[in-house]
Amino acid sequence: MTKPESAGYDYDVVISGASLAGSAAAILLARRGVRVALLERHSDPEAYKVLCTHSLTACAYPVLDELGLVPALEKAGAVRNQARWYTRWGWIEPKAAPAGPELPYGYNIRRSTLDPLIRSRAAETPGVDLLLGHQVTGLIREAGRTSGVRVSTAEGEREIRARLVVGADGKDSAVAKFAGVPDKAYENARFGYLAHFRDLPLPGGISHAWFLEPDMAYAFPNEDGVTVLAVLPDKKRLPAFREDLEGSFLEFVRALPEAPPIDSAERITKIIGTVNYPLHSRRPTAPGVALIGDAALTSDPLWGVGCGWALQTAHWLTEAIASAATGRGGRDHLDRSLAAYARRHGRGLRGHQYLAADFARSRPFNPLERLMFSAAARDAAVARHMHLFASRLIGPLRFLNPVAMARASAVNVKYRRAAASSSPLP
Structure with missing residues (x-):
């Protein structure tokens, strides 16, 4: 039997980014015997992503179940994300077949609840060292491959060596940049703004989306009676929003078919958003490097898929490389495992991203x-x-x-x- 190669490595895997993808990967890998350093640039363990759809699509449910998070999500008040969608032909309202099983579901839950929850689970997992306040400033390169990271901390600079470096550090991934992974960007001809409202009733208490061709909007009920309401108009509307953000946001929502009663609800956050959110795709591997979540692929926020794909890609990576990450089989085994992950990533997401990039041109339905x-x-x-x-x-x-x-x-x-x-x- 081939023995693990352990000499010279501080960990088997170092993960940059302790949000959804990074924390999930850390938990799943450590359960399979992998020694993991989970780095988070924020020093606050309660840090969370603010600009997000705050929705976990049903594709992520099996990963949530394996992580053991479903009971905690239910206890925290996460809302099962049943939805209806407005179109020019009327409402699409998926319902379970008579005498059939219930429709698959995921959850709507704000990142202020979700991120600290999954990060704390990672910190509690044997084999995971959560290192807060650690920001990657470079990669260690040896013989044409990555073998660790350089990080900045409050105590100064340090190096952490590992067989594999995982970038779970978002769409502007520093790991991807330092590894020289090319980034293919697709223009998004829509912009987006969102805000959180309390006591905003929705028919059936379920998620709503409006396909207005080309404009979009959605309302996702979350825990604690809070609804995330977002508008994603064509960029031709941008001058009006820049002139009067609040007035334009409210006017847009009031004009929606069966519009949510926004004027009687309590807005509990600022209206936040972005006027330029291109879609990004990167090859998810390089020698000694793997990318998961938004670091590998950032889709259009109007579809609300980013959180679910973060968890899925963490799971796919774990299934592909857990054995090789411990050093058994040497670098060849790890390289073959990374190639398997890249294939799985492409099969799972390439087609979805192609359609999303096409629809991001802000066009009517084809x-x-x-x-x-x-x-x-x-x-x-x-x-x-x-x-x-x-x-x-x-x-x-x-x-x-x-x-x-x-x-x-x-x-x-x-x-x-x-x-x-x-x-x-x-």
């Missing part, structure tokens, strides 16, 4: 989207199929498979015939 969205507004089975895609439980190929498209076509033909037969004669 013919395929019109087919599926209109049918989903008219047919319960198509609505359930769309729910699986919106939850990222199925990819674009399964979403647009021939059977699904044939059913959508039949639904629309039947609808048009019924509408024609009910129209009064001239």
Whole structure:
């Protein structure tokens, strides 16, 4: 049996970023016997990401379950994220089939609750050293590969050596930059602003999204009676928002179909956002380096998928490299494992990102989207199929498979015939 190579390494894996992706990866790796240094540039263990959709799509539920976080989320008041979506054909309202299982769900929970929760779980996990106030300032390079990090701390500079460095440090990843990983950016022709409101009732108490072609908006109920309300207009509206942010935000929301009663609710945060949020894609590996979460792929915030993908990519990385990260099999084994992770990452997310980048051009629905969205507004089975895609439980190929498209076509033909037969004669 090949023995682990341990000499010269402080840890098996060092992870930069102790938010969702980094903390999840640390927990999962340590449970498999990997020694992990989890670095967080903030010194406050309660630090959290502010600009976020605060939603965990259903694709992340299996990872939350494996992490053991589901009971804690429920106890914290996380809201199961059932949703309805407005379109020009009416509302799409996915519901479970009669006598069928409930629809898969994830959770809406604010990052102020979620981030400290998962970070504390990581800190409590044997085999994980949570190092707060540690900011990566460079990588250690040997023989053409990364073998550790240089970090800045309150006590000064230090080096931490490891077989693998994981970048879980967001869309502006320092690890990716220092490793020379190319970044492919896609322009986002929308901008976005959001705020948190208390006592903002929504029909059914569930999430809402408005597809206004090309403008977008969503309202996600969260724990403690707080709703995250976001608007994502086409950039042609940007001058008005820059002139009067609050007035433009409120006017946009009031004009939504079945608009939430924003004027009677209590706004408990500032209106925050960004006018430039491009989509980023990077190859998720380099020699001695892996990227997870937004460091590898940052999608359009209108879809609310970032938190779920952070957890999924942490899980995919763990499954691929846990054995190799302990040193068994040497560098060749680790390199093969990293290649396996890169393939899994591409299969899972490349198609979704392609569609998101295309829709980020701020255009009306294309013919395929019109087919599926209109049918989903008219047919319960198509609505359930769309729910699986919106939850990222199925990819674009399964979403647009021939059977699904044939059913959508039949639904629309039947609808048009019924509408024609009910129209009064001239």
